[in-house]
Amino acid sequence: xxxxASSMPIGGIIFLTIFIAIFGTFLIFLxxxxxxxxxxxxxxxxxxxxxxxxxxxxxxxxxxxxFYLTAILFILFDIEIIFMxxxxxSFREFIATGMGTPVLISMAVFIGIFIYGLWWEVKSRxxxxx
Amino acid sequence: xxxDTLEIAINGIKLILIFLMMVQAVPxxxxxxxxxxxxxxxxxxxxxxxxxxLVQLLADAVKFITKEDFAPDKAVRSLFYAAxxxxxxxxxxxxxxxxxxxxxxxxxxxxFGSTWGPYLFRVQGYEIGVGVVFIxxxxxxxxxxxxxxxxxxxSKFSLLGALRASAQVISYELALGLSIVGVIMMYGTxxxxxxxxxxxxxxxxxxFGYTVASTVDWxxxxxxFYQPIGFILFxxxxxxxxxxxxxxxxxxxAELVAGFHTEYGGxxxxxxxxxEYGHMMIAAGLATTFFFGGYGIPGITVAELQAxxxxxxxxxxxxxxxxxLIHFLSYNVKFGLFLWIFIHVxxxxxxxxxxQLMDLGWKTMLPWALANTIVTAVVIYVATA
Numbered sequence: 001x002x003x004x005a006s007s008m009p010i011g012g013i014i015f016l017t018i019f020i021a022i023f024g025t026f027l028i029f030l031x032x033x034x035x036x037x038x039x040x041x042x043x044x045x046x047x048x049x050x051x052x053x054x055x056x057x058x059x060x061x062x063x064x065x066x067f068y069l070t071a072i073l074f075i076l077f078d079i080e081i082i083f084m085x086x087x088x089x090s091f092r093e094f095i096a097t098g099m100g101t102p103v104l105i106s107m108a109v110f111i112g113i114f115i116y117g118l119w120w121e122v123k124s125r126x127x128x129x130x
Numbered sequence: 131x132x133x134d135t136l137e138i139a140i141n142g143i144k145l146i147l148i149f150l151m152m153v154q155a156v157p158x159x160x161x162x163x164x165x166x167x168x169x170x171x172x173x174x175x176x177x178x179x180x181x182x183x184l185v186q187l188l189a190d191a192v193k194f195i196t197k198e199d200f201a202p203d204k205a206v207r208s209l210f211y212a213a214x215x216x217x218x219x220x221x222x223x224x225x226x227x228x229x230x231x232x233x234x235x236x237x238x239x240x241x242f243g244s245t246w247g248p249y250l251f252r253v254q255g256y257e258i259g260v261g262v263v264f265i266x267x268x269x270x271x272x273x274x275x276x277x278x279x280x281x282x283x284x285s286k287f288s289l290l291g292a293l294r295a296s297a298q299v300i301s302y303e304l305a306l307g308l309s310i311v312g313v314i315m316m317y318g319t320x321x322x323x324x325x326x327x328x329x330x331x332x333x334x335x336x337x338f339g340y341t342v343a344s345t346v347d348w349x350x351x352x353x354x355f356y357q358p359i360g361f362i363l364f365x366x367x368x369x370x371x372x373x374x375x376x377x378x379x380x381x382x383x384a385e386l387v388a389g390f391h392t393e394y395g396g397x398x399x400x401x402x403x404x405x406e407y408g409h410m411m412i413a414a415g416l417a418t419t420f421f422f423g424g425y426g427i428p429g430i431t432v433a434e435l436q437a438x439x440x441x442x443x444x445x446x447x448x449x450x451x452x453x454x455l456i457h458f459l460s461y462n463v464k465f466g467l468f469l470w471i472f473i474h475v476x477x478x479x480x481x482x483x484x485x486q487l488m489d490l491g492w493k494t495m496l497p498w499a500l501a502n503t504i505v506t507a508v509v510i511y512v513a514t515a
Binding site for chain 2: 008009011012013015016017019020021023024025027028030031032034035036037038045046047048049050055061063066067070071074077078081082084085088089090091092093095096100104107108111114115118121122127128129130
C-alpha cells in the first residue's frame, strides 16, 4: 500500500462543506431579496397544498410501519455488506501469501448467514408491500 | 512556507471550481434533457430563446430568482430552508473525490520574490485513500436532505414522498454497495486513482498460471470485461439512488403531486434539482472509473502519450499539461455518454409500481449482487491459487 492509500483530506472536505453552505445560504437570501414579497398574503396562499380543498393535515400524520421496518432491515444488511469490504480488498493478498482457503471459507460462512437472513426475511413476508 | 501556502490556495480554488463546474453543468444537462426528450417524443422542445434554445437556461434562472420566496404556515421553517442548502453538499463532496485526469507535475517556479513548488497538481478535488467508501458514505447522506424537506414542509404529500424516497434510496444502497465488492476484489484497492491506473493498457490477465493477453492494442483492460454483471447492477442501482425514472417513485406526479418538494418553488426548487443532477454525475463518474478505465484512452497508456507529445517538440512540462488536457477530454466523453444514457432511459421507460420497485431491489438485485460476489471470489481463488 502506498502512503496515498491512507490519506484523508479533512481540511478540504470541511472547507468545501462550509463553502457550499455559505453559497447556498447566500443564494436563498439573494432570491429572497430579488423576489420580494407580493401584496397577496391571504390564508389560502399560506396553506399547504391540498388538492383544492381546505387543508386537513394534523401535526402528527401517521405513516405506515413498513418504512420503519425497511430502515431496520437496511441497517442490518448494510453493516453486513460493509464487513465484506475489508475482506474483498485483501482477498488477493491473502491468496498470494497462501492463506486463500481459510479466508474464502470464513467468508462463505458469513455469506451463508447473509443468505439465510435474506431468505428468512422473504419467507416471513417482511418485504411484502400491499 | 511558500509551498504550503501555494498548496492550500490551489486546493481551495480547485475545490470551488469543481463545485461551480457541477452547478454550471446542471443547466446544460437540463437543456440536453429537454431537447433530448423533445427529440425522443418527436416535439420541438425549447428552441426560441437564443441559438437552439440555449439561452433558455439563463431565462429560466432569471425567472427562478425573481420568484417570491415563500414558506407555508405549517412548515418547520428551519428545516424547510436548510434542506435545499444541504441538498448541494453530499453530491459535491462525493464528486470532488473522482479523478478526472492525470496528475500534472508542476516544476518549481519563481513568483512574487520567492520560490514556489515543485507541486503535483491533481485534477480531482482531493485524493482519498478510501475513495470508494467515502463516496458511498457521503452520497447516501442525501437521504437526510430528502427527509428534512419532507418533514419540514408540514404537508402529507411531502412527508409521504420523502418516506418513499428514503426507503427506496436505502434499499438500493444495498445492491449498489454489494455490486462494488466484486470490483474491489478485482483491483484490491479503495483508491480511485489506483483503480484507473490498474485499467491502463491492453486487456491482459493471469489465470491458471497462464497469461492471457489481447493481441490487439485497442481492447482496453477495463473493468467491464471482468465485472459485466457488477456493472449492470451498479448502474441500475445508481438510477434508483438518484431518483431518476424508471425509479422516480419519490416524485410520482400521478400519486404524490411532486413528492418531497411539493411545497418548494423558485430557487429552493432549483437547488434540489442541482442535487439530483449531482447524483447523476456521481453515478456517471463512478461507472466510468470502475468499469470504463476512468480518464484512460484505449490503445495508448499515459506514459506512451506523454512520450509522443514530447516527440512532437513539447517540453516535459508542456507534455504533462497536454496529456492532462487530453485525458480530461477522454474522461468527459465517457462521462457525457453515461449522462446521456440517464436522459435516454428516463424518456424511454415507464415508472414502476412501488411494490415492484421494492421487490426488484430486495429480491432480484440483492441476490444477483450476492451471486456476483460469490462467483467472483471463487473464480479469483481458483484461477490464481
